[in-house]
Amino acid sequence: MNSHALTAEDQTGFSPGELQTQIQDALPSLEKARQSGAPLRNFESVDAAIAELKPTEPVFCISPAKLREAAASFQSFPGRPLYAVKCNPHPYVLETLYRAGITDFDVASLDEVRLIDGMFGKAAGQFFNNPAKTRPAIRTASERHGIRFYTADCVEEIEKIIDEAAGSDDLVIAVRLATRGAEARYVLSTKFGAQPDEAARMLRFIQQRGIKAGISFHVGSQCLAPGAFANAVEMAGKVAQKADVALSVLNVGGGFPAPYPGDDIAGREQYFGQLVRAMRNVGLPRSCIVLCEPGRSLVATSGTTIVQVVMRRDRNLFINDGVFGTLQELGHPKERRPVRLIRNGIRAPAKNADFKVWGPTCDSNDVLGAPFSLPEDVREGDWIEVGMMGAYSLSMRTHFNGFFADQIVSLGS
Ligand SMILES: Cc1ncc(COP(=O)(O)O)c(C=O)c1O
Incomplete structure (x- = not known):
């Protein structure tokens, strides 16, 4: 009889490093957040973050100054x-x-x-x-x-x-x-x-x-x-x-x-x-x-989600985050947020139009309740800054359809 104790690798087929990754993935997100403790990457502004990251996945930005301002108001x-x-x-x-x-x-x-x-x-x-x-x-x-x-x-x-x-x-x-x-x-x-x-x-x-x-x-x-x-x-x-x-x-x-x-x-x-x-x-x-x-009034103004336009079909925009991600609250027709188009170095036309905005999943409910007003020529690859997203955004994300907005940075000091 072979009496040697089985290693984790024997039992699972994963090396210790891979096993650690598997365990990390299985941990609830709060637990992971606590364990990671890694400092966030910092950018001066949303534009600076886009210029450097050219993100094709959503980026959630947190402004500490806005958090301090909200805390002071209490x-x-x-x-x-x-x-x-x-x-x-x-x-x-x-x-x-x-x-x-x-x-x-x-x-x-x-x-x-x-x-x-x-x-x-x-x-x-x-x-x-x-x-x-x-x-x-x-x-x-x-x-x-x-x-x-x-x-x-x-x-x-x-x-x-x-x-x-x-x-x-x-x-x-x-x-x-x-x-x-x-x-x-x-x-x-x-x-x-x-x-x-x-x-x-x-x-x-x-x-x-x-x-x-x-x-x-x-x-x-x-x-x-x-x-x-x-x-x-x-x-x-x-x-x-x-x-x-x-x-x-x-x-x-x-x-x-x-x-x-x-x-x-x-x-x-x-x-x-x-x-x-x-x-x-x-x-x-x-x-x-x-x-x-309070929840919302302390954190709402501190968060911004940067999204990218994946596809445009007439006046419909398909973006890379939605109601199963950080934009959950925007499924409500009364929820409005400040939005701004960001395109590399090209000045967008001044005239705006209303666009119906859809999230990245296959679910027909993955749609925002109110239109975004954006420059008429918005197109694939453009970024949109969605402001005031600090409340009920990170905490409401799901992994539905394999999408999970998990790139988080800080803005300013
Ligand atoms: C018990 C309780 N306290 C506080 C809050 C935070 O509320 P708000 O974000 O509206 O300030 C909530 C929100 O669901 C709650 O259920």
């Missing part, structure tokens, strides 16, 4: 701003926001928890605010990563959190309240959120179990009405009063809008002003921690 938030990691979990984005003072994070999965812990350890605060979590995820988040803030929108989830994470008196459970969401592009209360009466019952239930209770809500993403935040805070105040529970946390969620073309958005100070007035009316306890957890 300095006057009347509480503690967290960043919603799901919106763009690239380590460069997280690192830049952290250095700009955003040191707390809203995490939705164990993979995000590990990512933040791996990058910042205990120096970062983590809030596990997905209202539906597995028991192992709660247990690991609590035992291994020390997370003490959780969100739920039903008694079953509250019981789960208590079973898996109770044990010290610093546990806080926030009850997610449903909001109308009518003023937002993306309503986030059809899946999660309790009605006021149920929420009051849950607050009492949490308090009776000797645990600190709070309220959270999300007014919907890209919320164009600052008053929506005030209405939700007032509703939270009524729920707390009805339950006769002193809130330990009030989390006003994300939803602050990005300045996309065509969206008439109010300044951040109007949103914060509405929140301050509403919180005063409600009379929160002095010890209540006020949180917000």
Whole structure:
């Protein structure tokens, strides 16, 4: 009998180097991002990146200056701003926001928890605010990563959190309240959120179990009405009063809008002003921690996708990225972004026309909801800079049809 131990190569047919590559490919992308830690290639501008790379694959560019600017706009938030990691979990984005003072994070999965812990350890605060979590995820988040803030929108989830994470008196459970969401592009209360009466019952239930209770809500993403935040805070105040529970946390969620073309958005100070007035009316306890957890408004302006025209057919453009890649949000007919044609050294004609834009996959749904206005003679090989793509872009990419936009660079300093 041959007793020698089988090597990895014997078992798999791959050399150690090849095996490592196979394993890397099989790892979830967040895990890969954490492990890579490689600095991004830096270019002065989009034009400089195109001139040097002449890219035939999409290139996603991240501007640290825009991230710092967005982080600064939350300095006057009347509480503690967290960043919603799901919106763009690239380590460069997280690192830049952290250095700009955003040191707390809203995490939705164990993979995000590990990512933040791996990058910042205990120096970062983590809030596990997905209202539906597995028991192992709660247990690991609590035992291994020390997370003490959780969100739920039903008694079953509250019981789960208590079973898996109770044990010290610093546990806080926030009850997610449903909001109308009518003023937002993306309503986030059809899946999660309790009605006021149920929420009051849950607050009492949490308090009776000797645990600190709070309220959270999300007014919907890209919320164009600052008053929506005030209405939700007032509703939270009524729920707390009805339950006769002193809130330990009030989390006003994300939803602050990005300045996309065509969206008439109010300044951040109007949103914060509405929140301050509403919180005063409600009379929160002095010890209540006020949180917000923006995603889009912190990262949208920092991202640009450079795409190339693969084919033109009449007024249809077929480009190398689409709704299964970083342009996922542009499937929505109301989503507009600034676009600019870039062609090597040739001045494009001033006259623009509207083009229907299709992504690279074979799926008929791989089409943008709104046309791009581009110079009439746009043609194969031209590049298009699609701006304000920092939110829900890198995190929504798929490998569908074998396309995966994975060339990422930084822009400026
Ligand atoms: C619980 C929670 N918090 C925060 C956010 C971030 O929202 P936004 O990107 O609209 O700021 C989301 C988005 O889905 C969310 O579900």
